Amino acid sequence: MSTDAPVKPDVKKSDVEFGSYKYGFHDSMDNYAFKSRKGLDPQIVRQISEMKGEPEWMTNFRLDSLAIFESRPMPNWGGDMSDLDFQDIFYYMKAANEQETSWDDVPEDIRRTYDRLGIPEAEKKYLSGVKAQYDSEVVYGSLQEDLSKQGVIFTDTDSALRDYPDLFREYFATIIPPGDNKFAALNSAVWSGGSFIYIPKGVKIEFPLQAYFRINSQNMGQFERTLIIVDEGASVHYVEGCTAPTYSSNSLHSAVVEIVVKRGARCRYTTIQNWSSNVYNLVTKRAMAYGDSLMEWIDGNLGSKLTMKYPAIWLMEPGARGETLSIAFAGPGQHQDAGAKMVHCAPNTSSRIISKSISRGGGRSSYRGLVKIHKDAKNCRSNVVCDALILDPASRSDTYPYIEVEEQDVAIEHEASVSKIGEEQLFYLMSRGLTEAEASAMIVTGFIEPLVKELPMEYAVEMNRLIELQMEGSVG
Amino acid sequence: MNSVLKISDLHVSVGETPILNGVNMEIRQGEVHALMGPNGSGKSTLAYALAGHPNYTVTEGRIEIDGVNVTEMEADERARLGMFLAFQYPVVIPGVKVADFLRHAVSNVRNPERKEGEGLIGMREFRKEIRERMTALDMDHEFARRYLNDGFSGGEKKRMEILQLAMLQPRFAILDETDSGLDSDAVRVVSEGLAKLAGPQMGVLIITHHERLLEFNPPQFTHVMLGGRIVEIGDAALAHDLHANGYATVRARHPDAEAENAKVEAAAV
Numbered sequence: 001m002s003t004d005a006p007v008k009p010d011v012k013k014s015d016v017e018f019g020s021y022k023y024g025f026h027d028s029m030d031n032y033a034f035k036s037r038k039g040l041d042p043q044i045v046r047q048i049s050e051m052k053g054e055p056e057w058m059t060n061f062r063l064d065s066l067a068i069f070e071s072r073p074m075p076n077w078g079g080d081m082s083d084l085d086f087q088d089i090f091y092y093m094k095a096a097n098e099q100e101t102s103w104d105d106v107p108e109d110i111r112r113t114y115d116r117l118g119i120p121e122a123e124k125k126y127l128s129g130v131k132a133q134y135d136s137e138v139v140y141g142s143l144q145e146d147l148s149k150q151g152v153i154f155t156d157t158d159s160a161l162r163d164y165p166d167l168f169r170e171y172f173a174t175i176i177p178p179g180d181n182k183f184a185a186l187n188s189a190v191w192s193g194g195s196f197i198y199i200p201k202g203v204k205i206e207f208p209l210q211a212y213f214r215i216n217s218q219n220m221g222q223f224e225r226t227l228i229i230v231d232e233g234a235s236v237h238y239v240e241g242c243t244a245p246t247y248s249s250n251s252l253h254s255a256v257v258e259i260v261v262k263r264g265a266r267c268r269y270t271t272i273q274n275w276s277s278n279v280y281n282l283v284t285k286r287a288m289a290y291g292d293s294l295m296e297w298i299d300g301n302l303g304s305k306l307t308m309k310y311p312a313i314w315l316m317e318p319g320a321r322g323e324t325l326s327i328a329f330a331g332p333g334q335h336q337d338a339g340a341k342m343v344h345c346a347p348n349t350s351s352r353i354i355s356k357s358i359s360r361g362g363g364r365s366s367y368r369g370l371v372k373i374h375k376d377a378k379n380c381r382s383n384v385v386c387d388a389l390i391l392d393p394a395s396r397s398d399t400y401p402y403i404e405v406e407e408q409d410v411a412i413e414h415e416a417s418v419s420k421i422g423e424e425q426l427f428y429l430m431s432r433g434l435t436e437a438e439a440s441a442m443i444v445t446g447f448i449e450p451l452v453k454e455l456p457m458e459y460a461v462e463m464n465r466l467i468e469l470q471m472e473g474s475v476g
Numbered sequence: 477m478n479s480v481l482k483i484s485d486l487h488v489s490v491g492e493t494p495i496l497n498g499v500n501m502e503i504r505q506g507e508v509h510a511l512m513g514p515n516g517s518g519k520s521t522l523a524y525a526l527a528g529h530p531n532y533t534v535t536e537g538r539i540e541i542d543g544v545n546v547t548e549m550e551a552d553e554r555a556r557l558g559m560f561l562a563f564q565y566p567v568v569i570p571g572v573k574v575a576d577f578l579r580h581a582v583s584n585v586r587n588p589e590r591k592e593g594e595g596l597i598g599m600r601e602f603r604k605e606i607r608e609r610m611t612a613l614d615m616d617h618e619f620a621r622r623y624l625n626d627g628f629s630g631g632e633k634k635r636m637e638i639l640q641l642a643m644l645q646p647r648f649a650i651l652d653e654t655d656s657g658l659d660s661d662a663v664r665v666v667s668e669g670l671a672k673l674a675g676p677q678m679g680v681l682i683i684t685h686h687e688r689l690l691e692f693n694p695p696q697f698t699h700v701m702l703g704g705r706i707v708e709i710g711d712a713a714l715a716h717d718l719h720a721n722g723y724a725t726v727r728a729r730h731p732d733a734e735a736e737n738a739k740v741e742a743a744a745v
Binding site for chain 1 (some may be wrong): 481506527528529530531549551554555556559560561563566567569570571572576577578580584585592623624639641644
């Protein structure tokens with residue numbers, strides 16, 4: 001169900017239901033601090049940079065990136081983007097003037113939205129710090145005091161450019177340069193918000209840092225830019241969640257996430273992506289992992305119209321390890337083209353990709369992955385396991401594994417399986433008194449169990465709940 | 477009042493192939509029935525049809541529990557009316573823990589009015605009960621945390637079926653070759669387990685080729701199936717006789733049914 005008509009402020013929004021998608025509501029845009037006009041050109045890019053009071057090098061970086069974006073063709077692989085009109089998007093929408101450090105100071109309707117998403121409550125219970133981005137800008141930020149005393153930086157990327165210019169410039173766009181791909185160029189031109197994290201040497205953060213990305217406006221483009229630097233021997237778990245209102249027109253989310261994991265460090269990056277089904281989600285994520293470090297992507301893709309996302313890990317020095325666990329759920333009208341890339345640049349590096357996808361109600365999921373082993377990267381190991389579960393004949397699953405090996409002395413395993421939800425499994429569970437819907441949900445939950453159990457308890461509960469919502473109305 | 481499972485003139489096809497050609501049977505709570513017959517005679521088909529497998533189409537006749545026609549009901553509705561099938565080949569459900577599955581099943585079966593999403597049976601009382609049942613069946617409590625039938629040995633799978641039987645306490649239990657493929661210890665555990673569970677509240681239909689299950693659970697009635705029909709009915713002595721002497725004399729006494737059976741057997745090769 002689409003909700004083009006603005007929800008009146010006096011309507012009790014919690015009573016509005018949007019099929020099985022529970023986050024399709026939106027707030028009024030009347031009180032926004034700034035709205036750009038629709039469309040993309042050098043003038044808009046300059047305006048964004050000016051609004052933010054950026055140094056000249058960044059303005060030029062943005063303009064150069066725009067030129068790259070315009071010079072590149074649309075990808076002719078992956079998903080169908082034929083109805084994505086770059087001129088029909090708002091590239092910058094600022095809802096509030098200030099970023100607040102207390103929820104009480106966040107404008108009321110925005111705060112109410114985050115309350116409904118459960119963010120302040122989660123913050124109290126089990127998070128070390130929170131960033132809440134609403135359309136283009138971060139509206140709320142917090143970090144536990146003892147962590148900031150230890151030198152941990154957790155801020156939005158705009159503030160980092162202002163407050164930590166040297167650290168920022170040392171790493172920004174070094175992992176993913178604007179020329180990497182068309183959408184990385186787009187993000188580089190119009191980026192706004194995102195998280196900037198620095199974990200000093202040896203600092204291990206016990207509870208996750210969480211960012212929550214919320215699109216509110218119609219025809220919105222959200223282009224957050226995240227940069228995480230985990231210094232030697234440090235460790236961090238970063239979690240991001242994303243939701244958006246349900247509109248009948250397209251929105252675009254195109255993030256760039258760059259991560260550096262230094263010697264002996266650990267970084268786990270968990271995404272629970274639950275965009276509404278009118279959002280194009282075209283994201284570039286890459287980490288560089290140095291000696292004896294561990295980088296993990298845990299990537300849950302449940303929402304969006306089309307997601308194209310292949311979190312990458314470059315294993316730069318011996319002993320580096322990379323792991324990607326990915327879950328994709330493609331429901332009616334959705335295409336999840338997701339996967340992972342592992343690039344072995346040094347000997348004695350190892351990687352593992354586990355991908356599970358579920359397609360139902362005509363949804364389409366694709367695993368697209370790359371394992372690349374450079375010459376002289378001897379004694380590398382890589383293990384790829386892809387399982388797809390198809391719930392009905394209208395749905396589809398594809399696997400596109402790419403393996404490029406320039407070295408003999410390596411061990412690579414690839415297993416792929418596609419299963420249909422078994423009639424015998426359904427009958428077995430139903431013969432014990434479970435309804436068809438309960439039985440299907442149980443089989444699906446079991447299918448992703450090996451990944452969900454990797455999540456912290458709270459997120460595992462959330463993931464199972466989202467899967468149940470996705471399964472609603474799947475029977476009869 | 478004792479519940480009755482009544483099967484009248486039941487004809488069942490799988491795809492286009494008729495397998496059951498008019499089966500009649502009445503099972504009361506508290507009774508033990510044995511169902512015997514050569515391969516292809518339709519024993520497992522009857523079991524699946526009673527449980528409500530969607531691929532087993534009833535073309536004629538009906539199945540009733542206490543006068544309620546269940547012929548068109550889904551498997552889960554029948555389960556909530558007290559039907560239970562112990563599978564010959566239990567199905568693997570990866571990632572689903574035994575305890576989670578059984579707690580859900582028990583909640584539905586004990587509270588047939590329960591709606592999807594409503595609360596489950598209390599965790600504490602459920603855990604206590606499943607532990608007691610597992611102890612009685614000589615099962616490691618670790619089983620509750622394993623994924624349902626995933627990586628289970630043949631014997632473990634059959635014990636899991638009996639554990640489910642114990643937890644769900646059906647009014648009518650059909651055991652489809654629960655004793656096949658087991659070593660003698662496992663057969664003993666399963667046979668004793670069933671003997672303890674079956675009582676005045678349970679009507680049991682045992683499909684078996686073996687003696688052992690019937691030794692522990694002596695049937696009041698033995699039905700012999702051939703060519704998709706019940707061709708002879710006797711008591712425990714008939715079961716012993718068939719086990720000792722095979723089906724040659726039965727086949728000879730019922731040439732028409734034997735001809736039907738031969739067709740199915742030939743098609744199965």
